[in-house]
Amino acid sequence: MGVLNVTPDSFSDGGRYADLGDAVAHALRMRDEGADLIDVGGESTRPGAGRVDAETEIARVVPVIAELAAHGLAMTVDTSRAAVAEAALSAGALGVNDVSGGLADPDMARVVRDAGCPWILMHWRGHSDRMADLAHYDDVVADVREELSARVEEALAAGVDASKIAIDPGLGFAKRAEDNWALSARLDVLVDMGWPVLFASSRKSYLGRLLADAEGHPRPVGEREAATLATTVLAVAAGAWGVRVHDVRGNIDAVRVWQATSGARPLSSPS
Ligand code: PMM
Numbered sequence: 001m002g003v004l005n006v007t008p009d010s011f012s013d014g015g016r017y018a019d020l021g022d023a024v025a026h027a028l029r030m031r032d033e034g035a036d037l038i039d040v041g042g043e044s045t046r047p048g049a050g051r052v053d054a055e056t057e058i059a060r061v062v063p064v065i066a067e068l069a070a071h072g073l074a075m076t077v078d079t080s081r082a083a084v085a086e087a088a089l090s091a092g093a094l095g096v097n098d099v100s101g102g103l104a105d106p107d108m109a110r111v112v113r114d115a116g117c118p119w120i121l122m123h124w125r126g127h128s129d130r131m132a133d134l135a136h137y138d139d140v141v142a143d144v145r146e147e148l149s150a151r152v153e154e155a156l157a158a159g160v161d162a163s164k165i166a167i168d169p170g171l172g173f174a175k176r177a178e179d180n181w182a183l184s185a186r187l188d189v190l191v192d193m194g195w196p197v198l199f200a201s202s203r204k205s206y207l208g209r210l211l212a213d214a215e216g217h218p219r220p221v222g223e224r225e226a227a228t229l230a231t232t233v234l235a236v237a238a239g240a241w242g243v244r245v246h247d248v249r250g251n252i253d254a255v256r257v258w259q260a261t262s263g264a265r266p267l268s269s270p271s
Pocket residue numbers: 003005010011012013041045046078097098099120122168170171198200201202244
């Protein structure tokens with residue numbers, strides 16, 4: 001899944017694809033590089049970000065989605081608002097990537113159910129302006145598993161088709177760096193829940209913190225790609241269904257190395 005943020009302020013690519021032509025060109029490039037899905041978002045969810053209204057979000061994503069649909073691209077809309085999801089699905093999006101896992105908008109389940117479309121339910125505890133205060137866990141892996149399980153149960157109870165559901169640990173959303181590492185280390189626990197797992201580590205701040213310089217300055221966003229590739233390989237090896245990334249080509253190269261290695265099973269080891 002290639003990331004296309006048509007926002008002025010996303011941490012990773014904010015402002016770069018606000019122009020329709022630039023957004024379309026970037027999405028086509030990601031498709032050509034091998035992305036199966038383009039995730040189009042119109043609201044930044046970076047830590048501390050305030051909200052934009054639904055009309056602004058719709059005005060950002062719908063023209064891009066309509067244009068990309070005309071080019072035959074498969075897209076999800078990255079939104080936690082039912083009205084935005086509805087507009088995006090009408091414009092040609094294939095599914096909904098909901099960072100709130102259905103919690104932010106009680107109408108989202110109905111929209112997804114009526115559309116019969118895929119729904120990615122991410123682990124979430126609250127909007128970006130207050131999520132840092134919500135990063136408290138007894139056991140982050142068990143807690144995220146339980147909270148995601150509740151989101152899935154609620155989606156199913158609302159009549160959403162089980163075959164359309166995917167889950168996501170929500171790295172960086174009400175998570176400290178150590179929480180992200182713990183979830184990465186035990187991704188198998190989420191994979192064992194039986195739903196496709198999306199892993200979205202690309203360029204996130206916990207990688208910047210890991211790679212901080214001697215003075216403690218985090219590695220800048222644009223220099224976290226090698227670390228991202230390492231997380232992708234580890235996640236795919238642990239059974240992730242998909243990864244949400246900015247550099248599609250690099251991540252696909254990394255996964256191909258993993259595939260070639262894991263597929264090359266020698267009949268016997270050299271003595
Ligand atoms: N992270 C961001 C945005 N959307 N969607 C899912 N499913 N999972 C995530 O972890 C996630 C997301 C924030 O990152 P960005 O600014 O690079 O889009």
